[in-house]
């Protein structure tokens with residue numbers, strides 16, 4: 402059997418992988434292979450902005466569970482991840498948020514040379530095709546179309562007014578913000594999304610779609626990578642499982658891992674790169690002892706805060722019968738209506754601990770938290786959710802191998818809420834979110850609280866117990882293959898895996914510290930940078946990082 406060979410093999414066709422495959426194949430001399438474990442993204446519910454809830458729990462998602470922990474009342478918190486071309490960008494709410502200037506300046510100060518905000522901004526701009534904003538902070542002609550939601554729920558408008566009617570702890574009303582990626586992140590308003598005319602603009606449907614006809618780009622879906630093939634401390638290809646059979650595929654130049662925060666460290670460990678003692682426990686011969694692989698897991702958590710609606714005006718039941726038919730027709734004919742909306746239309750950012758940087762983001766949804774996801778199954782009720790999301794993750798967890806079988810999910814010791822600062826931030830967020838529900842603009846729609854509910858007081862003890870027992874995952878895992886220059890770094894600032902030639906990572910796992918915002922735009926920026934590093938001749942010629950321990 403002839404072994405297939407390409408110049409570059411990109412593992413994982415998610416938010417990051419589609420960008421890398423598209424950028425590398427711009428050079429017709431490069432033969433590029435993109436390998437995605439899940440199916441393609443040809444699905445109406447992926448295409449229509451408001452259809453993504455239908456994807457959750459389907460063959461295009463995979464549900465992981467963090468190990469139960471006393472910090473979250475012994476619960477195995479659910480972490481859903483995508484398993485389809487486009488990755489998380491095919492099933493997410495498409496909110497376009499970059500995070501804060503200080504996030505990137507912090508990365509640079511911690512050893513990620515070249516990653517300060519001013520240095521990453523050109524790559525955000527290169528990716529961005531903003532339909533409303535231009536200027537120093539925005540790109541107008543990048544592949545990722547960023548636009549306003551075509552639809553506004555009256556509850557979203559009520560929320561934005563209610564936030565401005567609510568006072569912060571210093572007695573000052575929260576302000577309106579027209580652009581969360583502008584000069585300041587603070588304030589409340591409407592999110593921009595990566596979408597065009599009611600249709601999802603994932604990196605698969607933008608970057609990859611534009612590249613797919615190129616003869617030098619091959620996309621293989623339904624193909625899982627089991628490990629990276631390494632010879633003489635150089636990545637020379639991957640081992641894939643297809644139709645039940647294992648096959649090698651050779652890479653002449655580089656393998657770029659983009660399998661996401663949960664799987665990329667697993668693939669490294671299965672390939673002999675990671676904490677040596679842990680690899681030996683599973684009978685894997687360590688090639689490079691990189692203790693940071695799988696460490697430094699971080700994520701955002703949300704605490705449900707829901708008002709009970711006086712009238713049945715939530716999204717509950719809108720996906721059934723004649724109502725569903727009407728919404729489907731409206732979207733099909735005009736690309737308007739509920740299905741043209743990302744559903745998380747309004748929200749914002751607030752600094753409650755007074756350090757000048759927001760640490761709470763509000764995501765709103767015209768649906769009670771109990772109507773979907775892990776909390777589904779309770780009494781169906783019409784609710785409006787104003788959930789605070791904790792943007793810090795002082796808590797650190799880790800990913801480990803469960804076994805040496807590539808089919809087994811990784812063991813996720815998330816350690817959520819093990820740091821009291823994250824708990825405090827969520828408690829403060831719940832307090833203010835409750836005030837939003839009582840502000841006049843929203844109060845006219847709301848008849849009391851569904852969650853936390855009147856039985857839960859506003860005192861510290863009650864709120865801490867509530868947060869620990871009810872916090873849910875916001876699906877923004879990062880950090881398990883952190884970039885840096887210290888002993889714990891997994892990749893260097895050019896995203897090369899330390900100690901191995903020809904192997905890079907270009908997904909959310911390289912973020913050393915989680916950004917204060919949603920994670921797709923930063924992942925796309927990281928993938929743009931990875932592609933630029935690979936394509937720069939001087940980057941290829943520059944010396945490789947020293948192996949941490951090779952044998």
Ligand SMILES: Cc1cc2nc3c(=O)[nH]c(=O)nc-3n(C[C@H](O)[C@H](O)[C@H](O)COP(=O)(O)OP(=O)(O)OC[C@H]3O[C@@H](n4cnc5c(N)ncnc54)[C@H](O)[C@@H]3O)c2cc1C
Pocket residue numbers: 412413414415416417418436437438439481482483484485486487488489490492493494495496497498624625626627659660661662664875876877878907908909910919920921922924
């Ligand atoms: C429900 C949900 C809502 C979200 N909402 C938002 C939002 O509104 N805004 C925002 O900015 N972010 C949001 N996010 C987060 C965002 O989607 C992720 O941060 C982003 O997709 C991460 O990109 P990635 O490339 O690191 O990984 P992913 O996009 O997860 O891509 C990894 C890909 O690798 C594939 N893969 C895994 N293992 C293998 C293997 N062994 N072989 C081959 N392929 C493999 C997977 O199938 C997947 O397609 C959301 C995420 C979820 C799940």
